[in-house]
Amino acid sequence: MIFLFGERIRVKTRWIGPRSCAVCKTVASFTEQLESSWFCLFGLPILPVEQFARYWRCEDCLSAYEPGKLEAPSSVALVKRIILYILLGYNQHARVAAAQDICFKLCGFDLTDREAKTLARDISAGHLDMFDDVRSHAVHLNATGKQQVLEAAFLATHTCCELQYEDRLRINLIGNALGEGLAFVERAIETSRENNHYKISRRRELEREV
Template sequence: MLFLMGESVRKKSSPLGQRPCAICNREQSFFHVQEVNYFTFFAVPLLPISTVADYCQCEVCQTAYADENQSLPSHVDLVRIVTTYILTGYGMANQVRIIQEIGRKISESDFATTDIKAISRRLEVEDVMRKLEESSSTMNAFGKIKIIEAAFLSTHVCCEIQYEDRLRINLMGNALGVSIQIVEHAIQEVRRKKYYGVHRLLPTQSAT
């Protein structure tokens, strides 16, 4: 009897019309995307259990936005948060240029000094893992991969990655609801792109 019951994620999308896309830098057609986890009986969805994803997506570049009124893609703020969080954790908070470079190259948007300062204040009271988990439903796979890329690249510029460093990146992927395989894919993308041209920091540079 237990084999007759289960869960299944169902995805649906509905057109939203034209709206500006920050990545395409022009108006594009958008869709509202929802993924809902259902309780199933004989593979028939009966009751919704939870919302797995709920976002708006550009039809052309596939970038996700938290809702149709947001001007920035839903992953951008989290790329900035993760980058600032990791470099600060390695004692590199004063490396503003590197933080900006990583944030800009991965999110394809400007990362102002004032934004770094604001995020640093938020990090005093916010839990990054919880923030990732709470925001995961506003992103598609592309956005989540960008966040993992930011986590890996930020770690790479600070140190030779050890077990605990990779574990942190894996945990971020887990908070976003992605598999280890997706995390590995994001890491390989950063390597394939030659680390986005970002130079590594030497230990002595943290004091400059």
């Protein structure tokens, strides 16, 4: 007897009803988006292998939320952590205004002074493994959210230094943790460049060099 087996991606959309959207600032229709790979036998899905996406989506603005957490789209908290993580790496975490500017221009949500301080303290105390954090949250992000995370990494780097090989490598690794390839990372960086880097202020020494 010949067994035909393989793996297949399944995408499911389930209507979950009206919910309050933090972006639209009104009640909108929401769906649950599920994307997973399945082990198949004779073309029939037998066992789930890996889940790639699981999030709630506002059908008006298409923002993605972690299921049940509607205070802000799922990308916002991760964008905040990425910005502080990168700034800390360059010992620039005291530049809270730059961090707040990046966060608001990418997501439309505020990063408060208190949040920035708490994040900087937790990250520097080693309470957060950034790549594990990105990997575990990627499932709740749509393509827009992943792009925001990568642009946040790029802009936080750009505000601190001229991009060198190891800086770009770090952004590529964040892309990899998000489950995206180099072309996706390149597109995200290009979007920031096309938007004139959102006019984010840079370190004073860098401004003088220009």
